Amino acid sequence: MSAGGAGGFGLDHLPYGVFSVAGGERRIGVRFGDGSGDWVVDLHAATGRPEFAEPSLNAFLALGPEVWRQTREQAGELAASGEHAVPLDEATLHRPFEVADYVDFYASLDHATNVGRILRPDSEPLLPNWRHLPVGYHGRAGTVVPSGTPITRPSGQRRGPGEVAPTFGPSRRLDIEAELGFVVGVPSPIGTPVPFSGFGDHVFGVVGLNDWSARDIQAWEYQPLGPFLGKSFATSVSHWVTPMAALEAAWCDLPAQEPEPLPYLGPGAVRGLDIDVEVLLDGEVVSRPPFRTMYWSPAQLLAHLTVNGASLRTGDLFASGTISGPERDQRGSLLELSWGGREPFVAGGRERTFLEDGDEVVLRYSALGTGGGRITLGEVAGRIVPAG
Ligand code: MN
Secondary structure (H helix, E strand, O other): OOOOOHHHOOOOOOOEEEEEEOOOOOEEEEEEEEOOEEEEEEHHHHHOOHHHHOOOOHHHHOOOHHHHHHHHHHHHHHHHHOOOEEEHHHEEEEOOOOOOOEEEEOOOHHHHHHHHHHHOOOOOOOOOOOOOOOOEEEOOHHHEEEOOOOEEOOEEEEOOOOOOOOEEEEOOOEEOOEEEEEEEOOOEOOOOOOOHHHHHHHEEEEEEEEOOEEHHHHHHHOOOOOOOOOOOOOEEEOOOEEEHHHHHHHEEEOOOOOOOOOHHHOOOOOEEEOEEEEEEEOOEEEEOOEHHHOOOOHHHHHHHHHOOOOOEOOOOEEEOOOOOOOOHHHOOOHHHHOOOOOOOEEEOOEEEOOOOOOOEEEEEEEEEOOOOOEEEEEEEEEEEEOOO
């Protein structure tokens, strides 16, 4: 194989995943693409390390930054040599890690402002706490599914506009949220906050993430304790985990924070990632949310998540919240793209608002790699199937 980086999966990327071949045991591999094809390097066959014979990345993630660094170096040599490489199209891909706890934030100023304007048109779009802390909620780890898993339209209580009482039935406002997820490798003890400077000691990498959301169920249930059944039915993540080491060239300054956050959240912590996102609805790009416009930085999210002494576990997943930029075609949810369903957008030559049965949504991500070209992060796909 050559060292070239065809398709954004060159030697400067090397994302990790879990694969099997012909119904065999699951094991750990890194993806590599060159001019001759796409490959998965079988890390267990190549190194004999027992953590790579596991059906999830967790045991490897727990080993920490020094082993991550050594393994990345080794994986690069293996990919370049072509040894222990399985053709990608012969591999079945699985959920890459066992999700411990799942947290979802709300870190985009444009998204939070848009949602405030849509849902509470008569009041300030941002609630008083928003610029002081990264708002978040604890989600449901057990329903995090890998890319390609069909998404069954959820049923529940929903109260439509103008209706006095709720009714039960399939969601009529099924939506997406284009997000980025951060994967924790190294745990932390209960009672000890992780400072924002500890991000690199604990966080292994990122996944693409779609936080499927039933807006009608959500709107009826979310006050006063936040999202519950409107979100917990499914969250999709990419098959591939891109290590933070592959994103070293993608760090950028985020927009200024005003007012200055409390000391545990910075200052000096507002470094974000310049990652481009594309939202495809049935194959057509309907939005291009820019991750560089997020308000709260990844390290601030982690610092806030643990500031009360909550511990981290290997496999914890914390997501950014919907990524939306300031422009109309940078909105990361259909709620925003259709402005609450009141202003349909055009896709596939017709007017659209929320998801219909049979729709397929694909999220794509790319960023500047350390080799000067662009790397392609793992995509997240899901198709809507009718309520059971
Ligand atoms: Mn979300």
